[in-house]
Amino acid sequence: MAKRVGLEVSLACSEAVKLANVDVIAAYPITPQTHIVEHLSELVADGHLDAEFVPVESEHSAMSACVGSSAAGARTFTSSSAQGLALMHEILFIAPALRLPIVMAVANRSLSGPISIWNDHSDIMAERDIGWIQTFAENGQEVMDLTLHAFKVAEDHRVTLPMIVNLDGFILTHVIEPIEMPSQEEVDAYLPPFEPQQKLDIANPISMGLVGVPEVYTEARKAMLDALEKSYPVIKEHWDGFAQQFGRQYNPIETHHVDDADTVLVTMGSLGETAMTAVDEMRAAGRKVGQVRIRLWRPFPSGDFLDAISGAKTLVVMDRALSPGADSGPVATEIKSLIYATGGGPYVADFVAGLSGRDVTREDFKQMVDKAEAAAAAGDPMTFEMWGVKE
Amino acid sequence: MMLATEALKDFEKITPKKIPEVEPFSQGHRACQGCGEVLALRLAAKAVGEKLIAVSATGCMEIISSPYPQTAWKVPWIHVAFENAAAVASGVEAGRKALIRKGRFPDDGAKIVAFAGDGGTADIGMQALSGALERGHDFTYICLDNEAYMNTGVQRSSATPYGAMTTTSPPGKKSKGQFTWKKNMPMIAAAHGIPYVATASPAWHIDLMNKVKKAVTVPGPAYVHIFSPCPTGWRCPPEQSIETARQVVNARIFPLFEVIDGRFVLTRDIKKPIPVKEYLKGQRRFRHLKDEDIAYIQERVDADWERLMALVKATNPETGE
Numbered sequence: 001m002a003k004r005v006g007l008e009v010s011l012a013c014s015e016a017v018k019l020a021n022v023d024v025i026a027a028y029p030i031t032p033q034t035h036i037v038e039h040l041s042e043l044v045a046d047g048h049l050d051a052e053f054v055p056v057e058s059e060h061s062a063m064s065a066c067v068g069s070s071a072a073g074a075r076t077f078t079s080s081s082a083q084g085l086a087l088m089h090e091i092l093f094i095a096p097a098l099r100l101p102i103v104m105a106v107a108n109r110s111l112s113g114p115i116s117i118w119n120d121h122s123d124i125m126a127e128r129d130i131g132w133i134q135t136f137a138e139n140g141q142e143v144m145d146l147t148l149h150a151f152k153v154a155e156d157h158r159v160t161l162p163m164i165v166n167l168d169g170f171i172l173t174h175v176i177e178p179i180e181m182p183s184q185e186e187v188d189a190y191l192p193p194f195e196p197q198q199k200l201d202i203a204n205p206i207s208m209g210l211v212g213v214p215e216v217y218t219e220a221r222k223a224m225l226d227a228l229e230k231s232y233p234v235i236k237e238h239w240d241g242f243a244q245q246f247g248r249q250y251n252p253i254e255t256h257h258v259d260d261a262d263t264v265l266v267t268m269g270s271l272g273e274t275a276m277t278a279v280d281e282m283r284a285a286g287r288k289v290g291q292v293r294i295r296l297w298r299p300f301p302s303g304d305f306l307d308a309i310s311g312a313k314t315l316v317v318m319d320r321a322l323s324p325g326a327d328s329g330p331v332a333t334e335i336k337s338l339i340y341a342t343g344g345g346p347y348v349a350d351f352v353a354g355l356s357g358r359d360v361t362r363e364d365f366k367q368m369v370d371k372a373e374a375a376a377a378a379g380d381p382m383t384f385e386m387w388g389v390k391e
Numbered sequence: 392m393m394l395a396t397e398a399l400k401d402f403e404k405i406t407p408k409k410i411p412e413v414e415p416f417s418q419g420h421r422a423c424q425g426c427g428e429v430l431a432l433r434l435a436a437k438a439v440g441e442k443l444i445a446v447s448a449t450g451c452m453e454i455i456s457s458p459y460p461q462t463a464w465k466v467p468w469i470h471v472a473f474e475n476a477a478a479v480a481s482g483v484e485a486g487r488k489a490l491i492r493k494g495r496f497p498d499d500g501a502k503i504v505a506f507a508g509d510g511g512t513a514d515i516g517m518q519a520l521s522g523a524l525e526r527g528h529d530f531t532y533i534c535l536d537n538e539a540y541m542n543t544g545v546q547r548s549s550a551t552p553y554g555a556m557t558t559t560s561p562p563g564k565k566s567k568g569q570f571t572w573k574k575n576m577p578m579i580a581a582a583h584g585i586p587y588v589a590t591a592s593p594a595w596h597i598d599l600m601n602k603v604k605k606a607v608t609v610p611g612p613a614y615v616h617i618f619s620p621c622p623t624g625w626r627c628p629p630e631q632s633i634e635t636a637r638q639v640v641n642a643r644i645f646p647l648f649e650v651i652d653g654r655f656v657l658t659r660d661i662k663k664p665i666p667v668k669e670y671l672k673g674q675r676r677f678r679h680l681k682d683e684d685i686a687y688i689q690e691r692v693d694a695d696w697e698r699l700m701a702l703v704k705a706t707n708p709e710t711g712e
Contacts, residue, residue, distance in 0.1 A: 023489040026482060050493055052485040057522030061478035064519065067471050068446070068482025073496065074489050076482075094471055193495070200444050200467040200483060202501045207462035209470035216459050 002182045002246070009140035010035035010173045012181075013079070013105050013165075016147035018049045019187040020103075023074035023194075026054035026065035030084040031117045032169035033107040037079055059084035063091040063102075070100035070162075071208055073199035075151065078102065081169055082109035082123040089127065095162045096131035096224055098208055101154035101194070102162040104132075105147060108269065108320075109169040110356040118357025119169040121269065121320035125330045131224055133163040133231055134298040136269045140177035143167045145248060148182075148191060152238045155194050159231040166297070168270040170357060182246055190245045228299050235296060252301035254293040255308045257283055261290030263369055264312040264346075268294040268331060269320065271360050278365035289369055294331070302338055312346045314376045316368050318360070319352045328384045336382070347376035353387035364388070395586035395609040395651045402608060405600045411437045415445075420463040421455040425629020427620030427636055428452060428535045431593045432506060435533055435617070438600035439502050439607050441466060444483060448476035448507035448516060451542045452535060467501075474515040477523035477532055480505040484528045502607040503530040509550035510540045513574045524583040524612045531606040531613045534576060537621035545624040549574040552644075553691070554684055555676045557624070562679040572691065580614035581650045587613040588650040589658075593620075594637035598647065598658060605649075618645045626675030638670040643696045648703070655702045667692055 007015070013036050017025070025044070027037040043049040054069075056062045062078050070076040080088060085106055095102055111122040124134070133153060137143045146165045154163040167173060198206055212220050236252065243249040256276055258264055267275045272293040282289040292308045294301075309315060319329025326333055332350035339345035349372035354360040364387065375383045405411065415436040422429035432452050436443060443466040447453040453470045456463040471479045480503050487503075490496035505523075507516055512534040520532060539557045540546040547560040551569045556562050560569040581588045587609045591599040599617065606613035618639055620632040627635060639645040640659060644667060647659040667689045671677040680688075 023493065024482070024485045026485070050489070052489045054481060054485045054526065056478065056481075057518060057525075061475060061481075061519045061522055064471060064475035064478035065482030065485065068469070068479035068484075069486035069489075070482075071469050071479075072483045072486030072490070074486030076486065090472055091475065098469075098471075200469060202442055202444065202467060202499055205465060205467045207457060207464050207468045210457040210459040210462060211454055212459055220459075 002180045002186065005179055005181050006176055007140070007179045007181070008035060008174065008176050009143050009167065010107070011039045012140050012144040012179045013147055013167065014039035014043065015181065016144045017077050018043050019182065019184060020075065020148060020151045020191055022049070022051050022077045024052045024054065024066070024069040024076045025078065026056050026062045026069065026076070027078050028056050028059045028062045028080070028084060030059070030081045032109055032119070032173045033079045033081040033084070033105070035173060036105055036107065059087040060091065063088040063095070066102045067091060067095055067098065067100055070102050071098065071200050073194070073196040073201070075155070075194040076102045077104070079105040079107065081107045082111050085123045085127060086111060092127055092130040092132065094209070096228070097220065099160045099227065100162060101160055103147070103150045103154055104162070104164050106164050106166050107169045107173045108166055116356040117169070119171050120355045120357070122322065124164070124166055125321035125323070128298070128330060131161070131228060132298065133161055133228065133235065134166060135164070135296055136166045136294065137172065138270050138272045138293065140172060140175070140179050141248070143172060144179055144181070145242065145246065145250065148187060149238055149242055149250070152191050153231065153235050156234050156238070157197055159227065159234050160197060161227055161231060166269065171270045186245060190242065232299050232301065250295060251304070252296035253304040253308050254295055256291040256293070258290035258292060258308055259311065260288055261312055262288040263290070263314040263316060263373055264309050265289065265291045265365060265369065266294065266315055266317040266331065266335065267291065268297065271318065271320070271354055274360060274362060275318070275365050278362035281362060282366060282369065300334060305335070305338065306342060309346065314347045314349065314372050316372045317348060317350045318368070319350055320354050322352055332384070347372070347382065349375060349383035351385050351387045358388065360387070393652050394611055398609045399605055399651070402605060405438060405597060405604060407597060410600070411440055413437060413440050415439065415441060415443050415464070415466040416456070417463050417465055421458065422451070423623045423629070425622040425632045427593050427632040428537050429455065430632070431535055431599065431617040431619045434593060434596050434599050435504070435603045438603040439504060442499070442501050444501045444503045446476050446480040446483060446503065446505040448505070448511035449473035450508040450511055451537070452506060452508070454542055473511055475519050476505040476507045476511060476516060478519040480530045480532070481523040481526060481528040484530050504607065505530060505532045507532070507534060508541070509534060509536040509538055510548040513550045513576050514548050521583065524580060524585050524614065527611050529611055531603070531615065533603065534614070534616045535619045536616060537619045537624060539624055541621050541624045550576065553688060554680045556679060557676070567684055568679060577614065577616045580616070584653065585612040585614060586610065586652055590616045590618070590645065590647055592618045592636045592640050592645065592647060594633050594640065595647065595659065602649065624676070627673055631673055635670070635673060638665060638673065641665045642667045642670040642692065644670060644692050646696065646699055648699065654706045655699070657703050
């Protein structure tokens with residue numbers, strides 16, 4: 001039976017990895033990911049988790065060792081943040097090309113410079129196009145649940161792709177929350193042992209990572225793209241299965257009061273909970289405001305998103321990373337291109353907010369909504385603003 | 392700790408009459424004529440046999456062996472990137488170790504060997520290699536040293552010998568060619584205190600195979616540095632590859648030795664060395680060198696040899712070798 005415990009969210013992530021009975025963890029320490037790997041190394045040292053903990057000398061080697069371990073047929077986990085994730089960059093593209101179901105928790109943090117250890121999404125937005133399945137957690141329970149779900153999806157033979165669970169650094173990683181901790185029996189019933197479709201095995205030799213000449217490179221990339229797109233129904237299926245096993249339902253797009261909303265806030269990650277409170281308060285004041293939370297970032301659930309915002313006149317997108325030189329942040333850019341294809345759609349206001357852990361309050365969300373509605377009513381060009389810049 | 396000494400107690404040597412017939416690395420690859428590197432690779436693969444799991448760094452040997460949908464590898468093989476062969480190999484080792492311990496995979500006795508060139512070892516792959524050696528993974532790392540970035544068109548690496556012409560160390564009015572002395576990778580590997588380090592040359596193919604076999608026999612990390620002539624990059628005739636690989640040893644430029652549990656063993660004593668000039672003159676990458684440059688090279692080669700002899704003596708006190 002599940003039990004309710006008070007646990008730091010990083011430790012909840014580690015406990016999920018332990019419940020998944022992972023075989024190999026290869027990791028390098030970086031704030032704010034450290035508590036995740038520290039706790040995993042403790043679990044291994046104390047014999048609670050039978051796994052190899054490979055204390056590599058860099059994140060580049062962490063991801064490289066994960067590729068080797070997964071190719072050997074082992075269930076493999078790592079975790080990183082910011083500069084560490086950036087150092088993995090080269091190898092992140094290769095893991096899905098080799099169809100290796102590595103699971104990684106990214107404790108989201110600002111990329112340098114200037115160097116800053118606090119939370120935003122600039123690290124993961126720089127890795128948007130790596131070909132991994134990516135989800136975003138809003139709270140500690142979701143970190144635990146999405147981590148278990150990640151192994152289930154990644155290793156499904158219809159998918160066989162690596163998967164990232166994003167959790168906001170400090171805001172989630174270093175906060176103690178009440179967590180429903182599933183039992184080992186419950187997890188075992190949900191998540192069977194990893195059965196790789198192919199592995200490095202002298203009894204059945206295969207070559208992995210061959211040269212892709214121009215005659216085959218395009219087709220190899222298309223095959224990877226198809227695999228990512230085909231993962232969508234499996235991701236949903238395993239969230240439904242998760243609900244049956246554990247009683248908590250997750251969806252690619254989560255909605256809050258969108259049905260009759262004129263204005264919809266779009267959030268991703270932990271600030272969605274603050275936004276939800278702001279929406280409730282605005283509702284109480286009689287304003288038709290709703291909220292869409294993006295849980296599945298890659299593959300982007302386009303249909304679900306368009307359905308969720310179909311009645312909205314104004315979208316207020318909160319981006320937590322810059323896309324320098326573009327006319328909006330990465331999330332808003334994505335949404336605008338999606339809406340453009342529909343031939344109509346709402347006014348989109350984009351606010352880049354909460355960079356490097358700067359607070360975004362309920363009041364901020366209300367002011368964003370005011371500003372967006374006024375700009376939409378005035379027929380202004382679509383808003384793009386870095387929120388709260390000190391003059 | 393005498394890990395290697397213990398493991399090699401009953402070592403069964405490969406002899407001219409007992410050369411393994413197995414060819415884990417098959418013919419039909421796309422290497423240049425006279426390539427000393429692919430020969431070294433083939434001999435190493437033969438020495439390990441069908442239990443080989445190979446990890447290749449990006450480079451000549453990876454490119455020439457794996458143009459999709461073809462592969463020259465008859466054993467499990469993985470290539471990921473340039474600088475991370477040692478890290479990938481350590482992951483393969485860790486994954487197998489966990490699965491075998493948990494009873495989910497049979498202990499098939501497979502031998503994990505990482506192959507990389509000199510650039511992938513001495514330059515961009517140094518950090519990953521040092522990490523993997525330091526962590527003590529049970530694997531062998533083979534550096535196939537052709538003394539420059541040949542795959543990209545003969546650019547200098549830190550393993551390029553002093554004075555050599557490459558496309559990024561061209562001789563000119565203000566340049567003698569490569570301006571640095573060759574980085575001593577075997578000594579760097581040995582400094583990690585790993586059980587087994589060796590140097591080898593394809594001109595002594597039985598010795599090469601035995602060293603690779605020893606490397607995969609000892610538990611823990613092993614490092615083998617193989618001199619691998621590149622006629623294309625060194626501007627020498629393809630039929631001179633083996634001769635070049637012999638001269639470099641006979642000139643004491645590339646000594647053949649082992650480091651077994653920290654003990655230095657000279658595997659080929661060169662009592663009457665040929666002058667380094669004999670070695671240098673056969674390759675057009677050195678043809679711009681003047682007598683004074685060659686004298687400088689001779690001096691440093693002699694000094695390096697003396698230092699190696701001192702190490703042999705210091706680590707073999709009982710025999711006085």
